[in-house]
Amino acid sequence: MIPEEAMKFQGQVATPMVLEVEKGAIRKYADAVGDENLLFWDEEYARNSRYGSIVAPPGFFGWPFKWKGTFVLMTELRDEFMRAMARAGYPRLLDAGIEYEFFSPIRAGDTLTASLEIESVSGQEGKNGARIVCVNKTVYYNQFGAVVAIARQTSFLTRT
Secondary structure: OOOHHHHOOOOOEOOOEEEEOOHHHHHHHHHHHOOOOHHHOOHHHHHOOOOOOOEOOOOOOOEEOOOOOOOOOOOHHHHHHHHHHHHOOOOEEEEEEEEEEEOOOOEOOOEEEEEEEEEEEEEEEEOOEEEEEEEEEEEEEOOOOOEEEEEEEEEEEEOO
16 A cells, blocks of 8 residues: 555655754744743743743744755655655645654754654555555754754645
């Protein structure tokens, strides 16, 4: 049921991406999602908190140092996988959700390295026919080499 081409991608890791977590970007992100938590906005409040500085809202990991003109973490590996699945007859991508594990706060001024892996590829029969289930795992490391978060994003690739 799963195209052989899909299985070739399982376990592959993309070139890591370096992200800059900047205070102004934290504020813009918090504003965009409507989060008024003072930890994201007020330097004095954040400085006097247990975190000691402004921190990033959950799900915000900064912006790439070298922007390639696509979405953040839309890596060449992910693009190549999508093209291969389209050729195999699965051109439609549906976002099936994302799960986060957080290990330590991400602070303004941090530099993160994001490493995306195509963790699993499997087949599934849905009410509209066969689909491919792809789980991408992204591990975020801070400038000290510590894992600060892991994200697992699930996508469905369908024929229609």
